[in-house]
Amino acid sequence: MTEPRENIPESSLRDRLAQLTLEQKVRLLTGASTWTLHPEPAVGLRSLLLSDGPAGVRGTKFDERDPSASLPSPTALAATWDEGRVHRLGRLLAAEARRKRVDVLLAPTVNLHRTPYGGRHFECLSEDPFLSGRIGAAFVRGVQSVGVAATVKHFVANDSETERLTLDARVDQRVLREVYLAPFEAIVREGRPWAVMAAYNRVNGTTMTEHPLLREVLKGEWGFDGLVMSDWFATRSVDGTGRGGLDLAMPGPASPWVDGLVAAVREGRVPESTVDDKVLRLLLLAARVGRLDGVAAPDEPDATAPVVTAEEIAKELRSAAVASFVLVRNENEMLPLRADALRRVAVIGPNAGIARIQGGGSANVVPAYAVSPLDGLRAALGDGVRVDHAQGVRTNNLLTPVSSATSANPETGQPGLLVRFLDAQGAELAREHRTQGNLIWAGTFVPTVPDELVPRIHVIEVRSRLRVARAGEHLVGLAGLGRYSLSVAGEVVFDERLVLPPGADILEGLTRPPQKQVAVALPAGEVDLVARHEVAAWLGGLVTLRLGVEPVPAPDEDAIAHAVAVAGEADAVVLVVGTTDESEIEGVDRDSLALPGRQDDLVRRVVAANPRTVVVVNSGGPVLMPWAEEVPAILVSWLPGQEFGNALADALLGAAEPGGRLPTTWPVPGGPIPASRPVNGVLDYAEGLHVGYRAWDRAGVDPAFCFGHGLGYTTWEYSALSSASTMPAGQGLPVRVKVANTGDRAGREVVQVHLSRPGSAVERPVRWLAGFATVDLPPGEASTVEVTVPARAFEHWDEARGAWVVEPGLFRVEVGRSARDLRLATEVRVHPSD
The missing domain is CATH 2.60.40.10 (Immunoglobulins)
Known part of the structure; x- marks a missing residue:
């Protein structure tokens, strides 16, 4: 191992290493659970806690009772082109991590926007390796300045989601160096991260968790002295990974190393010195984050966790969102709107009334609140301006979860839901009160259910006393994986097993789970719902149940006609279109760059009814805009975090300038866009050096909006x-x-x-x-x-x-x-x- 760069003497780490048996060493190299590492009291090593993610710190729970600050998506952070701001946001994330007792943040994601079809596009920074490296290094420095480890991921060429666990990325060596390794190298050399995550995929035939690049380039040539962990479940061998540059197999408590690494060392297939290097790196990581007794953490001038209030977080996130917004079109200075000239404003679109703030998967957190465009504009314009709303079209398949706004606990009357954990005989093991119906348990039910009782959980039961505002046909449903039943007013409306389609990524069980819904006539007033789920272990202990209810929507044609009528009566229209929670997610690439549903029709007809229309594009990555030349003003808002609506009002009304520049080219149909889907397991990076704007320049074709573009005021x-x-x-x-x-x-x-x-x-x-x-x-x-x-x-x-x-x-x-x-x-x- 190279000499540590901080004031952490390697001799102290080696003295501790010498006290460990081979069995103890190997035990440390696989996680203790989904998110924790093993302690070893004999050498003063305390357990470390790891957590997703790039746009917030989740901790161990997807839980509204312990909310997380929801930052603008990484594409938005890169759109600021502002290293100082990204450094501050890194410090904010580190403060959140310390509040949640997290030691290692699994971020930033610096894979490239090789193709806009990439499902995880929103979680990465840019199509350009130089910009990704600069923004990524600022992020790492900010996080680690507070003594929390950043984990740069996913090393390397993990740039699409289709067959992501197994695909073989074929990349020639020059392209690999100049394009895909480049941001990692810049961050390692300039940001000095304490951890790197090895990807699932293969590169040129070798899986990344045992690839020579880890040992020869990352650790050797670049001098990386930190720890290399696997992506979750990506450790697939004993000897190859044991001899190579991988240091930590995640998650635990099981991995190939648990059963095989001791024997591999005893039989001479893996040198014990290689295992020692892995343990030394783990001890160094623990020392750096303050989890190794008797060793001082890095002597950085600002290595104390800042105290960040909710008001300070809101101010920072609001400002960051505005700084990321990209004004791509502004004919005749349509923006900013003059509030003193407005008497009636229409806020229209499927993303207008409910804030679409983040992508799905590892980057997803549960914030304390999320301000929608509608609410943000109403608050900013005040009582003197009438603000009308119309959804226009429906784009989501998953039903809106019940919440404290629509449901009460039937036993206590508190807004929310009652959740009961039952054993196989129907006896109650524990209960909890929740305030929203999208329920996710990530490997643990603590604090409600002690770990020793978890194996006895057979059924999770959710009871809701639904408040129905208007009598009529409603869609009621459940989403998740496994067997579910739903009763409405005491009558079972379905009882069946929900499964993923063939070939689906297992993570889709979390990001876009299968759903069963039925249409039920509900009376106005209160109606009791009871949902039941038979618990079965899957995906590392993740258990999900999403209880949703919505009025049966009007046909799109009727909804568009209503939106057009509302738009025609307004002084100005803010039309918020975009992607959905189901179209930009980890584990699935996009099938199309078109806006979901009939949003293109909605835009054209609203603009025809009122030419004073601003279109806000609410997506993490590029979408096609065939109507762009017909619209006077277009603002790209990305997935902007919990302060979306307030930030949008600031930008549209001129309280602040939308300061972003595109970190990625926005295409037109037929442009030079690489495929995201492997053929026979192989994804050929045939475009070579010509990624993103470089491909458009080489082809001599104009995109819709080019890399670096942004207008301002x-x-x-x-x-x-x-x-x-x-x-x-x-x-x-x-x-x-x-x-x-x-x-x-x-x-x-x-x-x-x-x-x-x-x-x-x-x-x-x-x-x-x-x-x-x-x-x-x-x-x-x-x-x-x-x-x-x-x-x-x-x-x-x-x-x-x-x-x-x-x-x-x-x-x-x-x-x-x-x-x-x-x-x-x-x-x-x-x-x-x-």
Whole structure:
């Protein structure tokens, strides 16, 4: 193991290691449970707690009784292009982690947006390796500055979800180095993460948990001194992983190592020195997060958990969401809206009345609240403006869960639900009161059910006294995996087993579970519902039950007609469209980039009825917008976290500027978009270096909106570009440009620097991002911005030499507002270093 970089003496770690038997060492290298690691009192090692995720800290429970701050999605964080802000958000996450007693945060996810079809697109940062590396390093530094470990994942080429557990990503070595390994390398070298997660997939035939890249490149060439853990259940061998760079098999208590690693060492198939290195890395991780007795945690100047109040969290998340919003179109300065000129506003769309704030899977948390666009605009506009609402179309398949707003505990009358845990004879083991009907237990029922009673749970029963506002046909249903029954007013309406379709990823049982629903005539007033689920172990102990009720929706045509009528009477329309909780999720790639349902029809007809319409696109990744040229203003809001509605009101009404720039190209149909689905188990990265905007440049095709694009509420002028005209290889290049705010209000600009190599003898992208910086200026002011282009930006990977090299000659340096709005250019000649 390399020498630790903090003031943690390796001699102390080795002294502890020497006290352990082989059996004790091996025991430490598999998790104790889904989220915890084994303690070892003999050497002062306390148990560590791990937790998802990139947009919030869940802890061990999906539970509204212990809510988590819900941050803007990672795509939104990258859209800020703001390392300082991302560092602050990392510290906020670390404070949340400490509040939940979490030591290791399983984030950030830095796999690339290789294709917009990727189901986990929202959880990753960008299509560009340089931007992903810079934002990811800022995230890691922020989290670890408070003494919580960040885990950079998923190493490597885990860029799509179809067959993600087994697919073989075929990537040539130069592409692997320059594109897919690049953000990991930048984060390891600049952010110094304490943990990395090895992916499920294979790369060029070898599964990542036993891939030589872990040992030879990550730990060897880059000098990574932290711990490498597996993705959950990704450890599939004893000898290969035991000899390789994997250090920790998750989750526990079972893994191939538990039964086989001691024997592999005794029989000489795995050197004990390799096991020792793994344990040393685990001890170092424990020391870094303060879980190794007698060893001081890293002596960082700010390594204390900040006290963050709910008000401070709300303010930070609101500001971050606005900073991430990307104004991609604003004809005739439609935005910002003038509140003093509004008397009636229509807020329309399937994502308008219920906040769509996050994606599904590992990144999902339960926040204390979520502000919808409708509620945010009503609060901001006040009583003097009438705000009308229409859903327009239905896009979700899963029913809306019952909640404290619609249900009461039938025994206590408290808003919410009664949950009972029963044994095989029907005797009650425990009960709990819950306030929402999407119930998920992640490997534990503590504190309600002690661990020793969990094996006796046979049935989970949920009782709800539903408040029905209006008599009529309603859809009532349950979603989950296993056997479920539902009674309405004492009558069983179904009793059957729910299963995933053939070939589905097991995680779909959590993210978009099968659902049984029936139409039932309900009277106005109170109706008793009783749901029952027979518990069976699956997916590492996850148990789910989602009880949902909705009035039978009107046909889409009627709903669109109503929305059009509402829009026609308004001074302005805010139309919120987007993806759903079921279309952007871990475990499943998207089948289509079109908006779900009839949202495109809704947009066209609403805009025709009222040309003063702002379309807000609420999605984690790109969608097709065939109506874009018909709409005066389009704002991309991403999946913006719990402060969505308040932040949206700030942006639309001009209280703050939407400051984001696209971290990913938004496509048009027929563009150069790679496939996400393997063929015969193989996913060929045939596009090579030409990922994202690079592919569009190479094809000479205009996307809908290009990488780096974003308008804001002011205008900018670039002038006086300067840099050295020659430089030796191996050095960075300072580039200076004068930027002036030529508008009438303060604004924020992202200065973007691209390189190209005219006449190169080496295949290259047409151009590539090589640097960026942000500047905030009041109206009429100017500033000289300096961006240092790193030496690596001029280099390419020479596979024959196995090294980074520079092709001497002329490089073109272009500076501007986006990949397609490069306003100034100069040239630098790079010559061999002495």
